[in-house]
Amino acid sequence: MLGEKMGSMTAKSVNKVLPTEGTLPKFEVTAEGTGTLAGVQVQMMSTYHAEMRADGSMYGELPNSGLVMTSDGVATFRATGSGAMTEDGGSKFRGACYFETTAPSLMSLNGKALIYEWDVDASGSATWNLWHWA
Secondary structure (H helix, E strand, O other): OEEEEEEEEEEEEEEEEEOOOOOOOEEEEEEEEEEEEOOEEEEEEEEEEEEEOOOOOEEEEEEEEEEEEEOOEEEEEEEEEEEEEOOOOOEEEEEEEEEEEOOHHHHHHOOOOEEEEEEEOOOOEEEEEEEEEO
16 A cells, blocks of 8 residues: 655666667666655665566666665665656656665664655656655
C-alpha cells in the first residue's frame, strides 16, 4: 500500500553508453540534485546502470552507489527499477529503494522500503519522488 510521501528531488542526469553484452544498449547514468527527504533539505548524488531488454523496456540497478547528504550526516541508498524511453527522448523508471544512515534527521528511513518515480526529460532534467511502501 502506498504510504506517506517521503521525498522529492530535482536533479541533472547524464548518460554514458557502456559496452554492450550482446546487441542491446547499456547505459551508466550519473545524477546530482537537491530536494527534501524525510522532511529535511538534502543533496543527492548517484550512479546507476540501465540496460535495454529485447522488448524495448529498461531495467536499472543502483547497487549502493547513491549518496544523500544533510547538515547532520549522510545516507547511502540502493535501488532497482523498470522503465522505458519516453517519446520526447527522456526516460522514466519505477522501482524500490532502501536507505541506510546514522544521520539523526534521516533515521526514519532505516528499515523501510520506499517506492519511487524517476522521470528524466530529453535535456537530462530529472525528478525523483519517493513514498513509504507500507
